[in-house]
Amino acid sequence: QQASDYIDTTLTMLKKDFTSDYAEQLLEKARIWKQAGQSEKAIPLYEEALAIKDSTATVLSNNQMAQIQSKYNIEKTELDQKRENNRLQLTYLIFIFVILLLLFIFMARLFMVRKALKYAENEIRKTTENVRKTNEIKNRFLSNMSYNIRTPLNNVVGFSQLIASEPNIDKEIRQEYSNIIHKSSEKLMRLVNDVLDLSRLEAQMMKFQLQDYDATTLCKEACCMAQMQNEKTSIQIEFSSETDAQIHTDITRLTQALxxxxxYPQEQRQARIIRFTLNRDEDMLRFRITNSPLADHAFVSQETIIRHDINLLLLKHFGGNYLVNDKTPEGPEIVFIYPIVSESK
Structure with a gap:
């Protein structure tokens, strides 16, 4: 196309030169005729020369317009080509951006899945460890319970058989055997009842008989019952109350816990002074029992462990707490924390 335009331009220039020379010749002749005084002959020559120049200018203008149009078409084609290239590049960029976005979402999702899997793995590991520890505790508990139940049960069965198989046994010996059977039966019954109470509390199936009761009166009754059971021991209970409040509770269960x-959890004759105080801390009552045998390491057994668990679950059920501290200067201490009945009730 460029070569063709170049040829056309060259031919036009040659033609222009040719027509320009011929027009100049005509004009020269016309001047000669005019100088000769023959204007009628000069006028046609002038007209022809002017017509030739006008024709040449028109051709030149047309050629220039054609060149401009051709250049415009070329530039338009190049511009359209660039636009098409830009459109393709934009399409590629959008496609790449979408791919990167999808890849980012996939990586984020993969990260979340891995995090969830790691969390689930940790939870499973913790659960497995808890199950293992629970099984160990259960097996240890069953082993200890088996021993603690078997011992009094063997006493009951063994001495019952002795009494039944020897009808002529001495009265004193028979009474001694009967006392052993009675104590073993009480211990066995107490142990079985504690295990049943613990199971009911853990399963939240314990039935309570609730009523409002004066806390100080409850403590005094518990002290009287303890003093009756401590007749054969040297335990002295010093009770003092710094408050007067009502609590909503199962009197029998809470009295049993106190x-x-x-x-003593076991038969003992050691001298011991127990200080029992009742005071108020905002909307809570604190039953503080100092130098309690139940918190003493010397009397730790499966029975005391079960009793601690029962007391803790019982107090937790009523919105309180149960604390054991064996490092106080005055001796091992147990604190029962129990909510007070609000005045609105």
Whole structure:
């Protein structure tokens, strides 16, 4: 196309030169005729020369317009080509951006899945460890319970058989055997009842008989019951109350819990002074029992462990707490924390 335009331009220039020379010749002749005084002959020559120049200018203008149009078409084609290239590049960029976005979403999702899997793996590991520890505790508990139940049960069965197989046994020996059977039966019954109570509390199936009761009166009754059980021991209970409040509770269950901290868990004759105080801390009552045998390491057994668990679950059920501290200067201490009945009730 460029070569063709170049040829056309060259031919036009040659033609222009040719027509320009011929027009100049005509004009020269016309001047000669005019100088000769023959204007009628000069006028046609002038007209022809002017017509030739006009024709040449028109051709030149047309050629220039054609060149401009051709250049415009070329530039338009190049511009359209660039636009098409830009459109393709934009399409590629959008496609790449979408791919990167999808890849980012996939990586984020993969990260979240891995995090969730890691969390689930940790939870499974913790659960497995808890199950293992629970099984160990259960097996240890069953082993200890088996021993603690078997011992009094063997006493009951063994001495019952002795009494039944020897009808001529001495009265004193028979009474001694009967006392052993009675104590073993009480111990066995107490142990079985504690295990049943613990199971009911853990399963939240314990039935309570709730009523409002004066806390100081409840403590005094517990002290009297403990003193009756401590007749054969040297335990002295010093009770003092710094408040007067009502609590909403199962009197029998709470009295049994307080009583367990005021008597020896095993048969003992050691002298011991127990200080029992009742005071108020905002909307809570604190039953503080200092030098309690139940918190003493010397009397730790499966029975005391079960009793601590029962007391803790019982107090937790009513919105309180149960604290054991064996490092106080005055001796091992147990604190029962129990909510006070609001005045609106």
């Amino acid at each position: 009583l367990s901290a005021l008597v």
